[in-house]
Every structure is written in C-alpha cells, then in structure tokens.
Amino acid sequence: MxxxxxxxxxxxxxxxxxxxxxxxxxxxxxxxxxxxxxxxxNSQPYLGAMVVYNSSPVQFSLIKAGSPAEKAGIKVGDELISINGKAIEKASEFAPEILKYWADDEVAFEWTNASGKMTKTFKLDRRGQSVxxxxxxxxxxxxxxxxxxxxxxxxxxxxxxxxxxxxxxxxxxxxxxxxxxxxxxxxxxxxxxxxxxxxxxxxxxx
The missing domain is CATH 2.40.10.10 (Trypsin-like serine proteases)
Structure with a gap:
C-alpha cells in the first residue's frame, strides 16, 4: 500500500x-x-535555576542544590550572558530559551561573576516525575x-x-x-x- x-x-x-x-x-x-x-x-528540561524578575542584565536568584546549574558553578547573583551563543538580555527571555531544549541536551552557558566571565557546557537533567x-x-x-x-x-x-x-x-x-x-x-x-x-x-x- x-x-x-x-x-x-x-x-x-x-x-x-x-x-x-x-x-x-x-x-x-x-x-x-x-x-x-x-x-x-512532563518533558521540560531541568536546569535548577531561577532569575530575578524583570532583571536586565539577567541575574540568577536561586540555584537548587545538586542541580545542573549548581554543578556548572553558577551562583546566586551571577549574571547570565548567553545560552548556546544566543544572547539573553532580559529575564523574560530566559525560560522560553530553556524550554527549547530537552533533558540530556548539552547547553553552553556564558555568565559573569566577581571573578570575570565564565563558560561551561553541561547537560540538562530530567524533571522528577510526581508519584x-x-x-x-x-x-x-x-x-x-x-x-x-x-x-x-x-x-x-x-x-x-x-x-x-x-x-x-x-x-x-x-x-x-x-x-x-x-x-x-x-x-x-x-x-x-x-x-x-x-x-x-x-x-x-x-
């Protein structure tokens, strides 16, 4: 057929x-x-980070223990520059960009802290499923x-x-x-x- x-x-x-x-x-x-x-x-990727509402530059407000964000070295107060080369200039752009990816996708984050500019490539996790x-x-x-x-x-x-x-x-x-x-x-x-x-x-x- x-x-x-x-x-x-x-x-x-x-x-x-x-x-x-x-x-x-x-x-x-x-x-x-x-x-x-x-x-x-249920298929949303897990980064384990939140940003300050309406911030520009985008500033991290919460990093969860054991999350991909914490393992990458991102800390509260750090300022996000880009995700996979795409500039993230305001807080409203952060979540929509993360939601383009899947669990186990590799992402390259660029951010700044007191030590200067940081870059790290790491994998996003799966969100825990409710029982x-x-x-x-x-x-x-x-x-x-x-x-x-x-x-x-x-x-x-x-x-x-x-x-x-x-x-x-x-x-x-x-x-x-x-x-x-x-x-x-x-x-x-x-x-x-x-x-x-x-x-x-x-x-x-x-």
Whole structure:
C-alpha cells in the first residue's frame, strides 16, 4: 500500500481504529480528538535555576542544590550572558530559551561573576516525575518517558504498551492513519498523523 496516496485521512472523533503490535495482535480503539498541539509539561528540561524578575542584565536568584546549574558553578547573583551563543538580555527571555531544549541536551552557558566571565557546557537533567497512587495512573506498561511536546497529533483509547509505540494505526478499511508515538495515560495513546509522516519522508528521503 502507498501511504502517500492522494488525500489525507480525515481525523474524526469517534471513528473506529485498529493498531497492530509487534506480536501481530490487533487492538481496537476509538479516535478521541481532532488534531492538537501537546506542549511540554512532563518533558521540560531541568536546569535548577531561577532569575530575578524583570532583571536586565539577567541575574540568577536561586540555584537548587545538586542541580545542573549548581554543578556548572553558577551562583546566586551571577549574571547570565548567553545560552548556546544566543544572547539573553532580559529575564523574560530566559525560560522560553530553556524550554527549547530537552533533558540530556548539552547547553553552553556564558555568565559573569566577581571573578570575570565564565563558560561551561553541561547537560540538562530530567524533571522528577510526581508519584501518584490514583488508579488512572496505575496500568500495565505505564506511561511513556516522553509523552508531550508534540505538534499536530491526535489521540485514541487503545491500551498501547510503551514498547509497542511505533506501531501503525489504520481504520476498518485498511487506510493508514498514523503511528503510535506515546502512551499518555490509562485511556490515551498519542498518534503522529499520516500527513506529518508523508511530509517528513518527502522532505528528507530522496
């Protein structure tokens, strides 16, 4: 089957879908959303530093013990110059710049203190995940480590295990709808749609 055949399958809530895992087991589900963006929440990187509100130059106001910022040698009162070569001139630019990155990304910080200009390249950490005893958070296989920070995705209610993400999604007529990419909750699996896949393949595979 040519997945790039004309047209894009219509993302309609309530449509019956089917997923096939690595063991060839067919799982039925119901399409649960239209296309939407799922911003970074659990996938936000952890620096362990805060800056003084509205400061310019940007001054660090809090450095958490054991954080990447502390390990890099950044201290309260130090003034940030740049992140990966991008100048950070006011406090409002700090958080949006950090949120462009992911846990385990390497970042180069440049800052000043009483000793002069400092530079250090280090990795951002993962944020600690809250522990919940709610039944909705207790299910076989658990949630995917990365389950947000996606654009133009849809969801369905198949109980896809994390190790089965990457499996295809079809409708009852065999039309390809997308690929399962993350288990979000007990009742929700995230799918990257056919249109996005086709656009990526067309752009990057010659």
């Amino acid at each position: 040519n997945i790039a055949e004309t047209g894009t399958e219509k993302i309609e809530m309530g449509k019956l879908l089917y997923s096939i895992n690595a063991a060839d087991k067919v799982m039925r589900s119901v399409l649960g959303s239209t296309l939407f963006n799922l911003p970074k929440i 919940s005893n709610h039944p909705a958070d207790k299910f076989e296989g658990g949630k995917s480590a990365r389950r947000d920070g996606f654009n133009a995705i849809f969801t369905h209610d198949a109980a896809i295990k994390t190790e089965d993400c990457g499996s295809p999604v079809f409708d009852w007529e065999g039309r390809f709808y997308g690929i399962n990419i993350a288990r979000f909750s007990r009742t929700t699996t995230v799918v990257i749609p056919k249109k996005t896949i086709v656009e990526f393949v067309t752009k990057h595979v010659k």
